[in-house]
Amino acid sequence: MGQEYMRLFFEPETVALIGASGNKLKPGYNLFYNLNYSFGENFYAIHPSQAEIEGKKCYKSILEVPGKIDLAIIFISAQLVPSALRQCAEKGIKAVIIESAGFSEVGEEGERLTQECLKIASETGIRLWGPNCMGLLNVSKMKIMSFMNPGMWKERLISGKVSLVVQSGMLSAGFLMHILTRTPFGLSKVCSIGNKIDIDETELLDYFITDPETEVIAMYLESIKQGRRFFELAKSTEKPIVILKGGRTEFGIQSAKSHTSALAQDDKVLDSAFRQAGVIRVLGMNELLDVARCLSVSPHKVLSKARIAVLTFSGGAGVVTSDDLYEQGMEIAKLKPETLDRLQKVFPEWMAPSNPVDLYPAMEKQGPLKAFGDALSAVLDDEGVDAVFLHIFAPPIEIPIYNFDAMGEMMKRHNKPIVSWVMGHGTTALKFTQELEKRGIAVVDEISKGVRILSALLMRK
Amino acid sequence: MGQEYMRLFFEPETVALIGASGNKLKPGYNLFYNLNYSFGENFYAIHPSQAEIEGKKCYKSILEVPGKIDLAIIFISAQLVPSALRQCAEKGIKAVIIESAGFSEVGEEGERLTQECLKIASETGIRLWGPNCMGLLNVSKMKIMSFMNPGMWKERLISGKVSLVVQSGMLSAGFLMHILTRTPFGLSKVCSIGNKIDIDETELLDYFITDPETEVIAMYLESIKQGRRFFELAKSTEKPIVILKGGRTEFGIQSAKSHTSALAQDDKVLDSAFRQAGVIRVLGMNELLDVARCLSVSPHKVLSKARIAVLTFSGGAGVVTSDDLYEQGMEIAKLKPETLDRLQKVFPEWMAPSNPVDLYPAMEKQGPLKAFGDALSAVLDDEGVDAVFLHIFAPPIEIPIYNFDAMGEMMKRHNKPIVSWVMGHGTTALKFTQELEKRGIAVVDEISKGVRILSALLMRK
Structure with missing residues (x-):
């Protein structure tokens, strides 16, 4: 019940704007445009002298508007706001957003205006949003x-x-x-x-x-x-x-x-x-x-000690990630023997898999599509892994080196969060970011940020 | 003198590659291509069976190469590296880069190979770069x-x-x-x-x-x-x-x-x-x-307590910046009365300028070109200001809202660093970043990073 007025702000049926402008370079025009777009004929523009803006009728004062107004937006000089607010009260409006600046943030005179607005509001039952x-x-x-x-x-x-x-x-x-x-x-x-x-x-x-x-x-x-x-x-x-x-x-x-x-x-x-x-x-x-x-x-689960698998194209990036995970109170997951066996299948013989999983040699041997796909599937299957931090390299040329659909599906099936760090060629990186995020895999551009996000996802409360 | 061998690595006249490949999908081909591009006829490709790659003659062994070789690059399986290294020694090569992986990082056998390579090098006076x-x-x-x-x-x-x-x-x-x-x-x-x-x-x-x-x-x-x-x-x-x-x-x-x-x-x-x-x-x-x-x-000067002026389009961003500056041991510069007077000229009357300089209302009043230009000039002229942290808003439409040339010139004339944080529309932000950096104004995408950079620029040692 106490929240009923919130509906007037978030879902008003009729809206009036005190401070409409026809000058396209002024923010008062943007407000006019946006409200007209959003509310159409349920929007009333107020202008002291102009009869219309872009074919839309303007009212000289809010008191001239026919019918009930749920929400008024005020965007005029601060000194003029109290009297506009009084007119809103007279019109029976209960919700007002003051978008103008020039109040308490600018000193004494602004503070006086603030107090005046508050007084009018409390005397007339208006709820105020803003100002500034x-x-x-x-x-x-x-x-x-x-x-x-x-x-x-x-x-x-x-x-x-x-x-x-x-x-x-x-x-x-x-x-x-x-x-x-x-x-x-x-x-x-x-x-x-x-x-x-x-x-x-x-x-x-x-x-x-x-x-x-x-x-x-x-x-x-x-x-x-x-x-x-x-x-x-x-x-x-x-x-x-x-x-x-x-x-x-x-x-x-x-x-x-x-x-x-x-x-x-x-x-x-x-x-x-x-x-x-x-x-x-x-x-x-x-x-x-x-x-x-x-x-x-991402799915929200809360763990006391999250165990992370790191898939990377760079041993160095794996080291940096390990440091950050440790500092944020998480663990490098200890992979099960079955998982290590599956990883060994995409790794070259001379290299024993461990976590962080450095996939570069495997990419060389198998191609990135298979190396990343098989490795991601293996670590997600491991019950000792709570989430995956996936490092993605964006090459300068258009080659299908990752199967984003498969990644997204695996993540949903296992219900374990994947966060991704993307580095490499700017244009490709942006494209990969969008492809990954479309499938629910959040992307960051700095390892430490990705690690803080994993911590927020997995270990809050 | 002890560094003479470094010239063999950084500026070799003749280079040989052990591990050239004609397969365009292999990194051994990239090496072939890059060295051929870099050294032309002073580059010798070694291949055990192929007579040529893309019209370039291959030698069966490094020992067949006529003339002196400054630098050899080895990119073959780790197990084969020691014998290749011996051939380099026999050829009188003093500088070798081993780019192959599969050494100490993969365990015992790799460690044995490492020791073998080191032994050959020390016995023959070869300096090694790498491996892995x-x-x-x-x-x-x-x-x-x-x-x-x-x-x-x-x-x-x-x-x-x-x-x-x-x-x-x-x-x-x-x-x-x-x-x-x-x-x-x-x-x-x-x-x-x-x-x-x-x-x-x-x-x-x-x-x-x-x-x-x-x-x-x-x-x-x-x-x-x-x-x-x-x-x-x-x-x-x-x-x-x-x-x-x-x-x-x-x-x-x-x-x-x-x-x-x-x-x-x-x-x-x-x-x-x-x-x-x-x-x-x-x-x-x-x-x-x-x-x-x-x-x-940026110009490098070292200060005991750097005093920063912050120009921003957002009071909120100014607050966040103030926190970060304080935590990194810097100060929000106290602007001189003359500087404040100059700022007041672009500010609306109701707003008194302070540092961080919130330029949004001034942008509204004067347009961003004048507001930012005048304000930047004013704070750079102030001897109480050591550097400027400039917040730049990137709009979604192509309008000339900043004069980057003037900003770059002002920075050079005053010899005070400017670091910029750019936020807003992705495409415009990228363009602004490039325009600013071309003129020597470093750009970051996170306030805290910009503040750490100011600290590195101004307060190191």
């Missing part, structure tokens, strides 16, 4: 409630299981772009929450825990407002939660304050709370995306 | 003495200042491919040293320290054979040395042993020796390449 944010995207329903350039999301968004919460505007745009052009990454909802003066990460966490479309929750946060409740919620769910927390250090905290006016929190206390609640904490942006993506495509 | 390696490339002279597929290096190698030593075969190939397809990365020499039963990293370090073509030395090592001498040499040079050391942990050491028969060393002892000798230690493969590349393109 990029709004939200409901990818499952293709509702784009953001000033993001249409070129960034059009024909790129894929509906999927990951919901993303980002306490930053451009970062969520950057994230999204990065996701969308690198790999098919399925998203459910993307939320840019900015200064979160009212609706915060805890309410969103609560919503996503019960949202049947969300299976993995990924967050970039600069502060956590309702700490106790947040961690209780995190503990209560089986859904994986991955968090990148900015503002860990003195400098970071100062920067966060001027960015979204986030307040300092003791990072050590947070860190232990994250651990107790089973939250997967990451330290980089690519890593946040990689881990969330991998969790959304 | 990919040979070497002298990029400055375009001499490719490796079984690397020609598709991997042809029309891709760029002569430059970085020399790379890799104790692994495929890894050096993988490294190289990765370098060559991602970015124009200038290389001087690439050495794959394998089991290094004779010539090792210390001799190569000695050689590169005096080599006028080498300005940065990058190494992947699984062990260090002549530790004391190695660290003395490292201490003695101004040239930056970047090392990724595999075999840090129990597992890694085991894997290294079965890979290149490297012996265990106490990692803590090594780590302190690295630090004392001013070696830049890195923990990942991409990082090894990124740091070496950045050192080769």
Whole structure:
């Protein structure tokens, strides 16, 4: 019941935009375009002087709009926001997203405006999203409630299981772009929450825990407002939660304050709370995306000590991987004699197989297709192996050296995660990455990242 | 004088190949092709039964070759190597690269073969390179003495200042491919040293320290054979040395042993020796390449406390960067009042500039070209700024939003390093990366990596 208003944000039937622009170079035009695309005739554009934009009628004020409005989006100068908010209240609107910047993050005058908005909201029962944010995207329903350039999301968004919460505007745009052009990454909802003066990460966490479309929750946060409740919620769910927390250090905290006016929190206390609640904490942006993506495509089982088989084209890369696995608390799986026998069949006589499985000489002898195929099948069959870290070499020429279909099928049949590191020729590597990820094998471009992902997949909580 | 033999490896005039193959699918053919390409009529192919390969005369044995041979490359089954080595000795050859595998790394029989080769070498004055390696490339002279597929290096190698030593075969190939397809990365020499039963990293370090073509030395090592001498040499040079050391942990050491028969060393002892000798230690493969590349393109000055200006399109990314800078012992530069005044001119009125410089609202107001250009100029002019970490957003559409020429010129004029993190649309990001790196601005794809690179650039020794 307390969450009923969330439907107004994520699935509004009627939407109004205060701050529509006809100037194609302005973000106010992007908002106009996106909302018109998403809601069509259930979208109302407000403009003080223009009668229409691209043939769409504009209303002078939100009070002129006929019928009920579920959600208003405000994108005008900060000083004008309180009076717009009052009009929303007068119109009976209960959900408002303020995407404008210029509030607490810019100092005293901004702080005064923030307090004024909060006062209006609490007196009139409005729930506020933002300000200083990029709004939200409901990818499952293709509702784009953001000033993001249409070129960034059009024909790129894929509906999927990951919901993303980002306490930053451009970062969520950057994230999204990065996701969308690198790999098919399925998203459910993307939320840019900015200064979160009212609706915060805890309410969103609560919503996503019960949202049947969300299976993995990924967050970039600069502060956590309702700490106790947040961690209780995190503990209560089986859904994986991955968090990148900015503002860990003195400098970071100062920067966060001027960015979204986030307040300092003791990072050590947070860190232990994250651990107790089973939250997967990451330290980089690519890593946040990689881990969330991998969790959304891989089977989730939790082990106390994961035993990994490493298939590699390079003994050196095998050594580096061994170091990283050990440091992350995992083990190099001890292969069974039957497995070693099967590997010996693709190895040259002079070489005894061991784990990491260095397949280069076997590739020379049998060709990579057979060497990798047989070896992968052998280690997946071994009950002493919980997951496989697969090193893939991308050659400069187009030759079918791996059978990606077979790899994907083997992984599904055995229900053991495979994470892959791809190195080699840039163009081929990108193609291989997409082929592998299409089949549920997550790809990374650095060994240590792949190992941290295996740890997140197998050993969380 | 003791290094005279090195010229036989890096700049041989005549080369013979024991193990030439006419089968295009075999690495023995690649070696034939590469040496023929590199040395033409000064290259002699040896084949026991074939009279010619692709019109090139083959000799039945190395003893039949007329004239003197500077360097022999052996690429036949391990069991046949000792007798081939004896023939090399008989022919008076002083430098031999064994690229075949099947030696100490595979157990007892291989160890016996190793000892036999070493005995022959010491009795006959031959210096050995390898075995179990990919040979070497002298990029400055375009001499490719490796079984690397020609598709991997042809029309891709760029002569430059970085020399790379890799104790692994495929890894050096993988490294190289990765370098060559991602970015124009200038290389001087690439050495794959394998089991290094004779010539090792210390001799190569000695050689590169005096080599006028080498300005940065990058190494992947699984062990260090002549530790004391190695660290003395490292201490003695101004040239930056970047090392990724595999075999840090129990597992890694085991894997290294079965890979290149490297012996265990106490990692803590090594780590302190690295630090004392001013070696830049890195923990990942991409990082090894990124740091070496950045050192080769950026001015090298060493500071006790580097003060960084961060230009970003995202406040959130600025927060994450602040954390990482602090943890790496650097400072967020305190900008001078004049600098802040200049920034205010591109900022909207409601926003006071600070460092990290969040340029998104300024981009909205002025366009990114002016916002980034003016801001970069302002922070570079500030004497309180030692280097700039530049966040670049890559949009999905082709618009000239940055003036890369101007950025490159400003960097050169101020002689302050700029490292850039690029995020956004994949295709555009790749293009921007290449444009920036062409102008000497190193690019990374993860903030933390960029910060570690700034630290390596500014604070080593």
